[in-house]
Amino acid sequence: MTQQVTLEGLLEQLKRIPAEWLDDDGRKVLETIPQVLDRLDDLILSEDLAKTILIENPYALDVFRLFLDLSQDVLANEMKARGVKGDFTSIRGKCMNDADRIRKFATCLYVGPYSEVGPAYDTLTKFVADKGYEATGSKLTDVLGDILKVLGTKDEDAHYFFVTDGIGWYRRLSDLKKIVEYHQRGDIEMIYTTSTLPELKEAIRRIMST
Numbered sequence: 001m002t003q004q005v006t007l008e009g010l011l012e013q014l015k016r017i018p019a020e021w022l023d024d025d026g027r028k029v030l031e032t033i034p035q036v037l038d039r040l041d042d043l044i045l046s047e048d049l050a051k052t053i054l055i056e057n058p059y060a061l062d063v064f065r066l067f068l069d070l071s072q073d074v075l076a077n078e079m080k081a082r083g084v085k086g087d088f089t090s091i092r093g094k095c096m097n098d099a100d101r102i103r104k105f106a107t108c109l110y111v112g113p114y115s116e117v118g119p120a121y122d123t124l125t126k127f128v129a130d131k132g133y134e135a136t137g138s139k140l141t142d143v144l145g146d147i148l149k150v151l152g153t154k155d156e157d158a159h160y161f162f163v164t165d166g167i168g169w170y171r172r173l174s175d176l177k178k179i180v181e182y183h184q185r186g187d188i189e190m191i192y193t194t195s196t197l198p199e200l201k202e203a204i205r206r207i208m209s210t
Contacts, residue, residue, distance in 0.1 A: 005191045007173075007180045013193040017166045025059075032059040033066075050103035058095035061102065144175055151187050159207055161200060165193045 039053055053060045065075050065088075072088035079091050084101050086094070095102055147162070154160060162179065169176045182188045192200045 004184050005180060007177050010176065010180060010191060010193070011170070011173075013195045014165055014167055014169055015194070017194075025062075028059045029062040029066075032057055033063050036060050036063045047103055051099045054095040054099040054103055058092045061092050061095055144178060147179065147182060147188070151182070160188050161190050161192060161203070162188050163192045163197070163200065165195075 035057060036053060039049070050064075061075075065072065068075075070078070076086065076088045076091060079085075079102065082101060082104065084091055084094065084098060091102065143164070150160060162183070164179075179188070180191065183191050190200070190203065
């Protein structure tokens with residue numbers, strides 16, 4: 001059994017979150033995530049709906065890729081096998097004019113339904129939540145509300161992991177302590193930071209293999 005996280009141990013892992021990765025494409029993807037989730041709501045992602053979403057916003061392809069945990073290269077290879085050639089960026093650019101073939105890929109691997117941004121869950125009821133903040137204030141406290149929402153809706157067989165980082169937590173120790181307490185009493189299976197993400201990857205692999 002994996003050893004539980006302590007508040008002290010978690011604080012030792014926290015580090016400043018670099019922001020330079022957030023280029024224009026990254027911003028567009030972040031803006032698209034809630035848009036796609038709103039369109040899905042409780043609906044199954046049908047071929048028609050997938051096609052419509054891709055035509056309306058080609059960055060929905062990035063969202064589908066993230067849902068499926070596929071790299072850009074892997075997705076491009078899968079698309080090539082289905083007759084859509086090019087690298088990921090060029091395939092994204094083809095969404096408006098070639099959405100029919102591209103949506104076949106999305107629905108083939110099946111995406112949805114998903115819940116609201118914050119904690120999100122898939123049809124296998126494996127929960128993932130992540131938050132990262134450098135600033136202090138109510139945003140950090142809002143994380144507790146996100147956690148309570150998930151705990152109130154997940155079933156007994158669900159796995160709930162919490163991923164966070166950022167030095168802003170040093171100013172919100174009481175909130176971080178409550179999150180650790182949720183973990184220590186078993187409500188949150190494990191807490192990870194960017195330093196321990198490889199451990200999260202292994203945990204997911206173990207779950208998927210059972």
